[in-house]
Amino acid sequence: MFLVSFIPLQPDAPMGTPGLPHERSDAARNRERLLCAARELVDEFGADALTMDALACKAKVGKGTVFRRFGSxxxxxxxxxxxxxxxxxxxxxxxxxxxxxxxxxxxxxxxxxxxxxxxxxxxxxxxxxxxxxxxxxxxxxxxxxxxxxxxxxxxxxxxxxxxxxxxxxxxxxxxxxxxxxxxxxxxxxxxxxxxxxxxxxxxxxxx
Amino acid sequence: MFLVSFIPLQPDAPMGTPGLPHERSDAARNRERLLCAARELVDEFGADALTMDALACKAKVGKGTVFRRFGSxxxxxxxxxxxxxxxxxxxxxxxxxxxxxxxxxxxxxxxxxxxxxxxxxxxxxxxxxxxxxxxxxxxxxxxxxxxxxxxxxxxxxxxxxxxxxxxxxxxxxxxxxxxxxxxxxxxxxxxxxxxxxxxxxxxxxxx
DNA sequence: ATAGAAAACGGACCGTAGTCCGTTTAGTAT
DNA sequence: ATACTAAACGGACTACGGTCCGTTTTCTAT
CATH class of the missing domain: 1.10.357.10 (Tetracycline Repressor, domain 2)
Known part of the structure; x- marks a missing residue:
């Protein structure tokens, strides 16, 4: 179906979708850390209770990095x-x-x-x-x-x-x-x- | 219709709907000031741009008063x-x-x-x-x-x-x-x- | 190995909604 | 008039999402 391919699954993927072009190694590492921490926080406290500060902290990453990765x-x-x-x-x-x-x-x-x-x-x-x-x-x-x-x-x-x-x-x-x-x-x-x-x-x- | 009267028009009217029981005079005065200021701000800048701080300031009223009056x-x-x-x-x-x-x-x-x-x-x-x-x-x-x-x-x-x-x-x-x-x-x-x-x-x- | 550039980083900083609590003030009872 | 009380007040404070920018790290070209 011609409709499919024009609609990306991600918002606009602020940078480096999973492993597309050259993604710097530190970026990849941090993305993994963040997703992992996010899933844990969601599982434990629910999505509503997840704050960006807490996520950054738990992932041992600066807050700026969180927003660079996911945009919002x-x-x-x-x-x-x-x-x-x-x-x-x-x-x-x-x-x-x-x-x-x-x-x-x-x-x-x-x-x-x-x-x-x-x-x-x-x-x-x-x-x-x-x-x-x-x-x-x-x-x-x-x-x-x-x-x-x-x-x-x-x-x-x-x-x-x-x-x-x-x-x-x-x-x-x-x-x-x-x-x-x-x-x-x-x-x-x-x-x-x-x-x-x-x-x-x-x-x-x-x- | 029996349905009508059970549904109040206000959220829960944090206190003193327009002029119901005893509403203290200062409260009435401030409510008027706030509504007036709010309408002006909305007319001039749009509802999206209205902040509670700006409203309190324009109405010459403390911020706590704004929230006491309207709840949110x-x-x-x-x-x-x-x-x-x-x-x-x-x-x-x-x-x-x-x-x-x-x-x-x-x-x-x-x-x-x-x-x-x-x-x-x-x-x-x-x-x-x-x-x-x-x-x-x-x-x-x-x-x-x-x-x-x-x-x-x-x-x-x-x-x-x-x-x-x-x-x-x-x-x-x-x-x-x-x-x-x-x-x-x-x-x-x-x-x-x-x-x-x-x-x-x-x-x-x-x- | 080294240097330079681009990308990523981190955390101080900002704006805004909403809360807290010590202080002031309007009504009331004497 | 005075004193008392409950309501109302104000603004400092917190929490959170999001931005900014000087610093650090990774990659690449030599």
Whole structure:
């Protein structure tokens, strides 16, 4: 699919993605130290409690280095998410139907939403932290890709303005919304997926 | 409607709503000074540029006083919005159809979304500032009321889980989404309202 | 091996939201 | 009028994200 390759998985990778061009050895070492420390802190205290100072300290690295590496707190969270996010993306782009290609747009959208809801429930803290503080969350590349995916399916299904409709659906699946529905407002995940199915089914049935 | 009176317009009014029980005269005076200064700062520099320090300074008041009065930056923004918000609420609760009672749920929902979109475009900065930093935006009372309103209409229209569906629609109308669509991504307001109409129409047509 | 340049480093520094607590002041009871 | 109390005040203080810039380290070319 021609859409895929134009959307990078990282925010803009402030410098030296994993091992691309020449990355200085000290930089590589520090990146490893930082990611390692970050994962430990997240595991132990949760993503919300992670401060950039604490991270720098734990990784035995200057604060400037943290920001050079990840650009911002949101960037760090995105990096922490990127493996899981890539896997989810592979699922809806290349995986088996109904999530992947081969099923009807309707079935694929239902499956996409369900997958997304469970994905968010597993990575909610990180996702919220990645989205917050980012001036327009839509800049998060993974969000852009999801949006494009839904846009294509909605167009196939005959929606008049698929770009805008995809945006509505993107916000309906907002991490903050999903996490708070389940954890704060006590809605069960299955109610969310059922309602999503109802939404997509009705939306694509008409005409 | 019995729903109305249980939902206060203010967050929790840290102390002394406009003129309720005994409000000390100095408190009243300072509240007036603060609101006045805040409106001037917002008019001149925009809501985004308003800092609590600058506000305290301009109102000739200590910083502690600002926070005692409004609780937080978000609380201040909500207070600034409350007149406009009340008017919008009157529109969909008591005003003429199709926004107010008397039209079909479908027409009322379409009108509600359109009204909301234009409302957000007029008060976007304030709304974004009121929503941000508020741990779950759903706590904003006006949001709660809108949600209830949509929930009732969706139930009338035969939606299986109107509470959850209303939440999806609430997020589809998120101020950040609407403002960024129009001002950052260059989508015209009429595209947004057209798409909203398509969403509601299809959603409520089936079965 | 050496020197020079580019990249990375570190931590002091800044702006801002929000808290704390000792001081002041408005109402009230005598 | 006076004294008392609870509310309100103010501004120093903290926490945190993010920036800046002088210093150090790595790589490369000779």
């Amino acid at each position: 707190r949101a960037g760090l969270m995105m990096t922490l998410l990127s493996d899981a996010e890539s896997e989810f993306q592979r699922g809806f782009m290349f995986g088996p139907p109904p999530l992947g290609p081969g099923a009807s747009p309707e079935d694929r959208l239902v499956a996409f939403g369900e997958g997304r809801i469970y994905f968010v429930l597993e990575n909610g803290e990180l996702l919220k932290a990645a989205g917050a503080a980012t001036r327009n969350r839509f800049d998060v590349p993974a969000t852009k890709l999801s949006h494009r995916h839904m846009e294509v399916l909605l167009r196939e299904a005959g929606i008049a303005d698929p770009w805008v409709m995809a945006m509505s659906l993107t916000y309906a699946l907002d991490p903050e919304r999903i996490v708070d529905d389940v954890r704060v407002r006590g809605i069960s995940p299955s109610r969310l997926t059922d309602s999503w199915r109802e939404l997509i089914t009705r939306l694509l049935k008409a005409t | 930056r978000a609380g201040l923004m909500m207070t600034l919005l409350s007149d406009a918000e009340s008017e919008f609420q009157r529109g969909f609760m008591f005003g003429p159809p199709p926004l107010g009672p008397g039209a079909s749920p479908e027409d009322r929902l379409v009108a509600f979304g359109e009204g909301r979109i234009y409302f957000v475009l007029e008060n976007g900065e304030l709304l974004k500032a009121a929503g941000a930093a508020t741990r779950n935006r759903f706590d904003v009372p006006a949001t709660k009321l809108s949600h209830r309103h949509m929930e009732v209409l969706l139930r009338e229209a035969g939606i299986a889980d109107p509470w959850v569906m209303a939440m999806s629609l609430t997020y589809a109308l998120d101020p950040e989404r609407i403002v960024d669509d129009v001002r950052v991504r260059g989508i015209s307001p009429s595209r947004l309202t057209d798409s909203w109409r398509e969403l509601i129409t299809r959603l409520l047509k089936a079965t």
